[in-house]
Amino acid sequence: MKEILVLGGGAAGIVAAVAAAEADQQAHVLLLEKNPRIGKKLLATGNGRCNLDNAHISPDCFFSSDKEGVKRLLTAMGRPLDWFKAHGLLCREDEMGRVYPYSNQAGDVLNLLLHWLERSGVEVRCDCAVSDIDRKGRGYVVCADGQWLYADAVICALGGKAGPQFGTDGFALDLAQVCGCNIQPLYPCLVPLNCNKKQISGLSGIRVKGDASLYDGERLIHKENGEIQFTDYGISGIAVFQLSGFLKRVKQASIVLDLFPQWSKEELCGALMEKGKLFADADVYGLMTGLVHHRVGLAVWKAANLGKDERKLSTLSREDWGKLAHSFKHWRFTELSPTDWKNAQTTGGGIALSQLEDDFQLRGCEGLYFVGETTDCAGFCGGYNLHWAFGSAILAGKSAAALRKSAPKKPAKASPKKKKR
Numbered sequence: 001m002k003e004i005l006v007l008g009g010g011a012a013g014i015v016a017a018v019a020a021a022e023a024d025q026q027a028h029v030l031l032l033e034k035n036p037r038i039g040k041k042l043l044a045t046g047n048g049r050c051n052l053d054n055a056h057i058s059p060d061c062f063f064s065s066d067k068e069g070v071k072r073l074l075t076a077m078g079r080p081l082d083w084f085k086a087h088g089l090l091c092r093e094d095e096m097g098r099v100y101p102y103s104n105q106a107g108d109v110l111n112l113l114l115h116w117l118e119r120s121g122v123e124v125r126c127d128c129a130v131s132d133i134d135r136k137g138r139g140y141v142v143c144a145d146g147q148w149l150y151a152d153a154v155i156c157a158l159g160g161k162a163g164p165q166f167g168t169d170g171f172a173l174d175l176a177q178v179c180g181c182n183i184q185p186l187y188p189c190l191v192p193l194n195c196n197k198k199q200i201s202g203l204s205g206i207r208v209k210g211d212a213s214l215y216d217g218e219r220l221i222h223k224e225n226g227e228i229q230f231t232d233y234g235i236s237g238i239a240v241f242q243l244s245g246f247l248k249r250v251k252q253a254s255i256v257l258d259l260f261p262q263w264s265k266e267e268l269c270g271a272l273m274e275k276g277k278l279f280a281d282a283d284v285y286g287l288m289t290g291l292v293h294h295r296v297g298l299a300v301w302k303a304a305n306l307g308k309d310e311r312k313l314s315t316l317s318r319e320d321w322g323k324l325a326h327s328f329k330h331w332r333f334t335e336l337s338p339t340d341w342k343n344a345q346t347t348g349g350g351i352a353l354s355q356l357e358d359d360f361q362l363r364g365c366e367g368l369y370f371v372g373e374t375t376d377c378a379g380f381c382g383g384y385n386l387h388w389a390f391g392s393a394i395l396a397g398k399s400a401a402a403l404r405k406s407a408p409k410k411p412a413k414a415s416p417k418k419k420k421r
């Protein structure tokens with residue numbers, strides 16, 4: 001009987017195991033997970049709703065050092081959502097193309113996968129940490145909880161370094177290195193950013209909407225529209241998460257917020273002056289009423305260098321109003337750095353895509369696959385990461401099932417002499 005080992009019971013591992021078991025019903029598929037249960041991270045995705053795909057998949061929505069590789073592998077994986085539909089998951093799509101289960105419950109996606117694991121006869125072993133891998137004959141041996149298990153094919157779906165609280169501590173990349181993989185440097189991706197504390201003083205907990213643009217010096221790198229959330233350490237929210245993925249390649253980073261993207265600076269200046277006339281005796285607090293949260297207004301006022309907040313609006317010159325309008329549209333945050341891995345939704349960097357065949361098999365290692373977050377491809381927010389995890393898993397699962405069966409019939413008992421490749 002063909003032995004297929006799937007390492008890691010996350011999004012990719014679960015789907016790879018089902019795909020393999022369905023494609024070769026004679027094979028024994030064993031899924032190993034170090035947590036007491038599989039799918040822990042999956043339950044947390046999309047704020048518990050599981051944004052499992054996006055209708056607008058394009059290589060431009062992924063961070064990688066190899067754009068051509070992303071394009072090639074996205075083409076190979078096609079539409080993983082069709083696999084879910086074929087397995088009975090009804091979905092809905094929002095106005096941004098984000099795809100969710102119709103029930104909006106991540107738990108339902110996991111329950112559906114649990115059903116198919118059982119139905120397809122996959123053996124699931126939890127509380128079982130993988131610690132090593134080596135070649136044996138034409139197959140592989142994997143050390144799990146001190147026991148060496150033989151497999152004709154191994155699918156490594158151990159995740160990346162993001163979200164260690166879910167069980168992913170970067171071990172996958174250590175294992176990949178042992179297998180001779182070339183690893184692109186890792187960085188936290190889709191993560192809140194630290195910034196200069198003075199610039200956010202008093203703003204913690206406030207959310208604003210607008211454009212957020214990442215600059216390298218004065219060069220625009222990327223712009224996003226959406227919600228920005230202030231925290232006690234910096235800035236967060238989906239727009240900031242998206243920009244965080246570009247930070248690594250920027251030398252002199254700053255993020256500029258435009259709180260009035262639908263208005264030109266001149267239009268905004270005119271509107272502010274009109275309001276200033278109505279509130280001539282008032283100060284900045286009066287001006288900001290109905291515009292933005294008063295603490296945001298005060299911070300923008302400070303950034304415009306307009307003096308004390310008690311200053312009467314009647315004393316503002318035309319130039320001052322221009323400065324205020326500019327500040328609302330170019331509110332700059334500096335000293336940016338990613339917060340820690342715990343806050344990151346995914347891992348930038350990983351196994352170089354050029355080392356992977358179109359079915360995610362490691363070149364030169366028949367029967368050894370690396371899928372999901374371990375690879376050098378991190379998606380934008382919006383279902384792109386799960387698209388990659390599921391798409392790679394389906395390909396690898398089917399390919400592993402299609403391999404010719406090889407040598408040893410029984411799991412190896414003794415630890416083989418390990419060779420560093």
Ligand SMILES: Cc1cc2nc3c(=O)[nH]c(=O)nc-3n(C[C@H](O)[C@H](O)[C@H](O)COP(=O)(O)OP(=O)(O)OC[C@H]3O[C@@H](n4cnc5c(N)ncnc54)[C@H](O)[C@@H]3O)c2cc1C
Nearest residue numbers: 008010011012034045046051130159167372373383385386
């Ligand atoms: C809070 C949060 C929300 C997210 N929301 C979304 C979303 O809505 N949409 C989206 O597309 N993406 C989302 N993501 C990203 C997405 O969850 C990941 O990209 C995806 O789960 C990667 O799948 P994976 O199977 O490669 O890795 P993982 O899902 O991380 O699975 C890896 C598994 O391997 C196990 N493992 C690790 N080491 C060992 C070991 N030594 N032995 C045995 N098992 C081991 C881990 O415990 C884990 O279960 C979110 C991430 C987070 C953290």
